Amino acid sequence: MGFLLTPREYIQNTLREAMEAYLKNNKIASSQAPRNDNIESKGNREQFGDFSSTVAFQLAPIVKKSPLEIAKEIVALIPLARNDSSSYIQKVEIAGNGFINFFLDEKIYRDSFREFSLKSLPIVMAGKESKVIIEFSSPNVAKPFHIGHLRNTVLGEFLSRLHEYTNHNVIRWNHLGDWGTQFGKLIVAYKKWGDEKKIDKNPITELLYLYVKFTNEAKKERESLAPLEKSRPEAAGAVPEAGRSLTGLEQQARDEFNKLEKGDAVNIELLKWFQKETIKEFSLLYKRLDSRFDVIKGESSYIAGKEKLFGLLSKKGFLEKSEGAKIVSLESEGMLPVLLEKSDGATLYHTRDLLSLQYRLEKYHPDRILYVVGDEQTLYLKQLFVVAKKIGLNAADLQHVSYGLVFGPGKKKLSTREGNVITANEIIKDVLFKASAVMHEKHPDAATRPPTKVTEDIALGAIKYNLLKESRQSDVVFDFDAMLSFQGNSGPYLQYTYARISKILSRAGIFASAKRDMLYGDRTDIAVMKKILEFSDVLDTCMQILSSHPLAEYLFSLANELNAFYEKNPILKDEDAKRRKQRLYMLRISADVLQQGLELLGIQAPKQI
């Protein structure tokens, strides 16, 4: 019968038709209809049916009748299976003071499941094809890749995969931080204390050491000057600027950065070198994380386009001077102005982001750009978007995909300065150690132990799942124990389930792939089918809210359902041959969905663990 609707869509359509008829009967304009006519899945609360609707409550103030009356009138318009053989609806009940509860014939799950095809799912789900740039990861040159970057990368990778899966044209963009006063500091530090060989050997560690040393020395310098400065600021050799005075080192850093902006060959060479070494080191990590990028481009590469942008801005009359700096005023938008050039002529973060935006629009013509950037930059990006729109860089829809901070145990802030930053490499190392220990424990005999690649898959699965299972907006507490736990709601639990199913399927041989009529179906069978059929709904939700946690939660509950299923029903030993084959087919599909879901999350699903 070529039934491609999910049960949810089926009920949704039925309800819409009934609603349309109802509105027509009562002469209500469709514009007045309740906006929210969604239905709700009633999962395990069976007394409320399979799906439930609350439209009657929402219609009440419009129609000026009681929800109960309205519900009755709507229900009368819904075709039931017993009167209409094409209907899957067994009964519709009105509960409470106006809930409309739909009870479906089990047959819908079997029919729908029989037609379910993972292959055709992306085609069914695909919306209007569009080109989308997803900016994510974006670490800084010469700085460690910490837990926050990890969360960002894993989320961005998921969003990229999800968009690709639903047939969008994705450009994965890594916007490297390789410009700004901090590089002036780094250059000063390198010129004073640097060692080329050490940097070649261990670039990020060594460059970070230099940066920290600079910070400490500058702080010492400032403290020693502080008492003097208070009484006679000009005598301390400090240059008062923008209400703050600079120490010798800080002034040097600023000078070096200015040289950089003006194209000083030595400094540019140094920066390129730092960048090259850093990218080399990050590439190893990305490979390990199974993340890739179409464009890796540093902020430094945009500086050349500055005159063009500024020319455009002043021609349109947006560029103003204020206290020696060049700004775009956002007074009419009720926001603080955006600084594009410091009083010493140097560019700022906003400048480079606008330049980058201009470049992206001109070169790639995207329909949409997603900025996967931490929550703390909400205001910053809001300003960026407002300016972009104001000055005509509005060809693409810009969206900030923000995510909360990652805290340390006890909700303490993790910071480089306080020395309690957690790097991605440390996390991977620790979790890998644990995974290896578990692997040895489960497989004491080295001959039957899966390859070390599997251990790595499990460790990374644990880390990624841990980050992706949480809603992206909220701040999360980084909990090492939780990440090291391979039980319950964890990546390894999903991988374990997949491996167990794979084992059953491989033992069953070719029968597992044969499609069978869904004749059987006790409660556990139906429960699994129901879950499988929710897959596309879940992906839709993820797409709408640009978050991974609905998928993670879904896969966990699917795995739960499956574990309970084969615990209760030994499959290979089933004497009813038809039932055995049908169930094997069901497991085949389940395994495919698990695998596909994990793949979207960027998690490997080994067949044996």
Next chain:
RNA sequence: GCUCCCGUAGUUUAAUGGAUAAAACAUCUCCCUUCUAAGGAGAGAAUAGGGGUUCGAUUCCCUUCGGGAGCACCA
């Protein structure tokens, strides 16, 4: 000082304004001669306080308290 985000079992997290707030970890009971016990079955345990809007509030509004972030020459 102003703006934004957050406050849910002991802990870490779920819940498009819907009915009896859902899980995991931890705690406690059971289940390995049976397709991998990284598993399954079960128990106890929560919406920071106070107002308001609504038929109905964890969700929206106000307020107090507590935590975090941001507020033009950093990124």
